[in-house]
Amino acid sequence: MPDQHLPQDSEWCDVHLESGTRRVRFHDYDEIYAIPGLYERIFYDVLRCTSPAVIAGMLSEQMDEQGVDPTDVRCLDLGAGNGIMGEEMRGIGVSSLVGVDIIDEARDAAYRDRPEVYDAYVAGDIRSPTPDGLAAIEQVQPTCLTCVAALGFGDIPPDAFAAAWNLVSDDALVGFNIKEDFLEDGADRSGFAQLIDRAIADGALQVSAQERYRHRDAANGTPLHYVAITGRKQAALQAA
Numbered sequence: 001m002p003d004q005h006l007p008q009d010s011e012w013c014d015v016h017l018e019s020g021t022r023r024v025r026f027h028d029y030d031e032i033y034a035i036p037g038l039y040e041r042i043f044y045d046v047l048r049c050t051s052p053a054v055i056a057g058m059l060s061e062q063m064d065e066q067g068v069d070p071t072d073v074r075c076l077d078l079g080a081g082n083g084i085m086g087e088e089m090r091g092i093g094v095s096s097l098v099g100v101d102i103i104d105e106a107r108d109a110a111y112r113d114r115p116e117v118y119d120a121y122v123a124g125d126i127r128s129p130t131p132d133g134l135a136a137i138e139q140v141q142p143t144c145l146t147c148v149a150a151l152g153f154g155d156i157p158p159d160a161f162a163a164a165w166n167l168v169s170d171d172a173l174v175g176f177n178i179k180e181d182f183l184e185d186g187a188d189r190s191g192f193a194q195l196i197d198r199a200i201a202d203g204a205l206q207v208s209a210q211e212r213y214r215h216r217d218a219a220n221g222t223p224l225h226y227v228a229i230t231g232r233k234q235a236a237l238q239a240a
Helices: 029-033 038-046 051-066 084-091 104-113 131-140 158-165 192-202
Strands: 012-017 020-025 074-078 096-101 120-123 144-147 173-179 205-217 223-233
Touching: 020 029, 029 038, 029 104, 038 084, 051 084, 051 144, 051 173, 051 205, 051 223, 074 084, 074 131, 074 158, 084 096, 084 144, 096 104, 096 131, 104 120, 120 131, 144 158, 158 192, 173 192, 173 205, 192 205
Parallel strands: 074 096, 074 144, 096 120, 144 173
Antiparallel strands: 012 020, 173 223, 205 223
8 A cells, every 4th residue: 555645535455366466546435345255354454443333332322212113214325335334223123224335346245255244235326216225225114324434535426416305204313424525615525515514404314423533544654533423313414
């Protein structure tokens, strides 16, 4: 991995395989998911990512405080990747999950690495799901939305987050995170921070908890801090 300071969406590492050495950019998820175990090796073993555990823990606390039985919760996991967040939600007792990710490689990796986590997995753009994909989500009837480590870099645009938000039930539990820097004025080029500010101001999002924490280490070893937010959906979202 490089020891110079790079923007988070430009970080890379060299992966040593039997076929030779390959340079992989951290945001080239299709390449990473195609190699079994590589995602966990980079982000969890080396860079010590904590976000799925942090957000699942915050949602679990919210359920305890609000008298919600986790076995009654049905979760839509947006940007599900190969299922690490879904696995954490299963770990706190959530009974049903549907994963959504824009790339086929994420779905294939989830079925390969964690075949028991999701009741269904939809690969494609949540803003224009196929009839089968929409039916799979509607069959679960989600009462919770999670979106972890996928916001603020353009991986999930604000209108895609809003589309997922509008597919979960009224009063649904929500849990997501965003890089701390993106909450500063003008720092978030994606528009996601403005969407959340507007959702809070308009009453569409009722915040239960907000926490600053170390998401993971950067490639040069410095900590990357994110803000996790959990709460309840109170109304539909409209992206600007």
